[in-house]
Amino acid sequence: MESAPQTELDWHSAKALLDWYVELGAVDAVGDTPVDRYALAPPTPKQAPAPKAAAQDLPKRATPKAPPAAPSIDYVALAKQAAAGAQDMDGLKAAIKAFDGCELKKGARNTVISDGNPAARVMIIGEAPGRDEDREGKPFVGRAGQLLDKMFGAIGMGRDVPLSKDAVYITNVMPWRPPQNRDPSPEEMAMMVPFLERHVQLVAPDLIVLMGNTPCQAVLGKRGITRLRGGWHEVWGKPILPMFHPAYLLRNPAAKREAWADLLNLQAKLKERE
Template identity: 45%
Template sequence: MSSVEPHPAELIAWYAEMGVTEALDETPHDHFAAPRPAAPARPALVPVAGQAAPMRHASSGEFAPPDEAALSARALAREARTLDELKAAMAGFEGCALKATAKNLVFADGNPAARVMLVGEAPGADEDRAGLPFVGRSGQLLDRMLGAIGLTRAEQVYIANLLPWRPPGNRTPTPQEVAICLPFIQRQIELVDPDILVCVGRPSSMALLEVKSIMAARGRWLEYDSGKRRIPALPILHPAYLLRSPLDKRLAWRDLRTLKTAIETL
C-alpha cells in the first residue's frame, strides 16, 4: 500500500468532490476519541417582568431566542421605508446565527420596478461569495428558464430569497431560521409590490403561501396577501431540483408557460 501523501491541491479537490465546503476549525479533531465531559448548562436569561429581553450580539457568540429575534426583525422591517433602508436594516441585524457563518448578505438582484418578483430559498456557496441570488448552476438554469419566455433578469424580474444568509453546507433552512427572517422578505415584497409573485421551490412556497407539497401546488395560481393587496402567486420547482431531476423539466416548462400567459394578460 502506497504511503505517498497526496498533494494539497488534490486533497482540496477531493474534499470539494465529497461536498465539503466549510472549514469550521483550524485544528483537526478526533471524533472517535472518548468524548469530553459536557460543560455545565448555562442558566437561561429571564427578562424582568414588563421588559423585553435584550438582543444579544453575534460578536459574543450568543443570539436572542427565536421569538424575540423575529419580533426584532419585524420591528426593523416595519421601520424601513425603502429597499435601501431595508437592506441596511438587514445588514445590521444580529438576531440570526446564519449571519455569523455567511460571507455576504444576499439581498436581491434585477429590477425593483419589475412586474414579476421571484423568491427563492436561500443563498448557496456561489451566491454567498457574490452577494447576489441565483448566480451558480441553478441560477444559470433559472436565467435560461426566464429567457425561454422572454424575461431578462436585469430588466423584467426582481429576484430575492426567503433567507438572505447562506445556511452552512447549503442545508435546508430550519423553521426557526425561516421564522426569524420572514419579516424581512415580507417587507421586501411589500415595498416592491409586484403584479406577480413566483415562489421558487418548496421552502419559499411553504413560508409565503402555506404550501405543504410543492409537487401538488406547482403551476397553480394562489394568492399572497402583502398587506397592501392580494398578489397572484405561482409556486414553481426550484432549478436546483431540476438539475437533480431533469425529467421534471417538462413540468417546469408547463409552469413557465402559465407564467407567460399571465404576464401577457396583465
C-alpha cells in the same frame, strides 16, 4: 546523735555544690522516691462525647438560589419592528444587514439580498444563497441560477433585460447561506419573513414566483412542491405561482416539461393583467 540542721543554700553555694558533683562524675539527679521505669503509664481517661444537638437546634443552611434565567428575546418581533421601519429599499437592506437575531449571519461571507430590476413585474423568491451566491453576494449565480436565466429567457424575460415589463427581480427567503446548504429551520425562516413581506411591499410586483419548498413553507405555510407547483395562490395581495427550483430540475431533467408549462402559465397570467 542529732543531724545538723539543714540550711537553705544561696545561689552561689548551690552552683559551687553542683560543679563539685559534676567533677565527681555525677550525671543524673536522684529524687527522694524511686522510679519504676518499666511500669505502664496510667490510661488517660476518655472524655464523654458531647451530646448531639437535636435537629431543630441545628442552624438551617440557606438554600442557594439559582441565578435568574436570561430573558428570552423575541427576534420575530424585533424583525417586524425593523422591517416596518424601512421606508425604501436602501433602508430595508440596511435593516437586514443590521439584524443579528439569525445565527446564519455569523457564518456567511455576504448578506445576499437581491438582483435584477426592482421595477420588474415578476418577483422570484428562492430559498437561500449557496456557495457561489455567498461568495459573490448575489442570488442565483451558480448552475441553478444559469438555468433560471435560461428558463425565463425562453419566454422573453430576464434580470438584465432593458424593459421593466419583461424584467424579473430575484431574492431569497434567507439572506445568509445555511451551513452545508441545509434547509433553513422554521425558526430561521420566521425571523426573516417580516423582511420578505416588507420587501414585497416596497417592490410591488404584479406576480410572485416561489422557487421550491422553502419559499412555499415561508410564504404559504405549506410544503410539497410537486403538488403545489402550477397552481395559483394569493398572499400579501399578490398572485403567487409555485415552481420547481432550478436545482431540482438539474437533478431531475424530466421535470423540465412541468417547468415549461408553469412558465407558459406565468406568461398567460401576465397578459391577463396588462
